[in-house]
Amino acid sequence: MRQEKPNMLTFPNAKINIGLNITEKRPDGFHNIESVFYPIPLCDALEALPSHTLTFSQSGMEIAGNKESNLVFRAFELIRPRIKDQMLAKVHLHKVIPMGAGLGGGSADGAFALKLFNSIFQLNLSQKEMEEMAAELGSDCPFFIANKPVFCYDRGIKFKPIELELEGWYIVLVNPNIHISTAEAYAAITPKIAPHNLLESIKRPVEEWKGLIQNDFEEALREKYPILGKIKETLYTKGATYSAMTGSGSTVYGLFREKIAAESLFPDFSTWQFPLPQ
Known part of the structure; x- marks a missing residue:
């Protein structure tokens, strides 16, 4: 039987939070949350090739910090002990998803890197194994292994699959070019029990979400x-059925039944518009 050729190029996608409740601060310093994660078709590009040397290059949006702190590089270090023959990798990341924007772009890069390395080095890691490794990279990372809508709880690494179909909707993303760190966002938060059950609210029509589903970070920021x-x-005002900030900000999204002239509405900001699903 002919062996399937491994993927060497992948496109890490962003996600939005539909609702985000900060319910309590944990003894370990993290917070327990409740949120719905939904993948959207705003993507970075990530390429990796087996190599006898380890190189990491980057284009697109500038990423602060050194390469050792990048989740793609950290993903390789996590998976490196499992690679045979001491092979290394030549890796290139083209960055499109803005940082500090609540879109999970860095988390997606790390998780997709794990999946890409699993493929090119033919490690045959299971989804569960990759999710456990992704949790070492960060709270949002395990979501991007399966990359399907989920109800997220605990400190953001436990998931419950949900049925959520937004086909036929357009999503408009508006980023005001403000970087909000997770630490800054949490500094403004007082944990509390949500007034509405998110798991029940998400089952209702999108037309009813406005009064039921909120992001605690948005209120605080x-x-x-x-x-x-x-x-x-x-x-x-322009017809969104539902709108909210995603994650810890600063991107705000709206769900529309029809395409709108988003760029002309926000000429000074970064905007994207996609039909859902991809």
């Missing part, structure tokens, strides 16, 4: 960054 509220208000 709007005072410091009023532009977040203005973007959301504009999206609703």
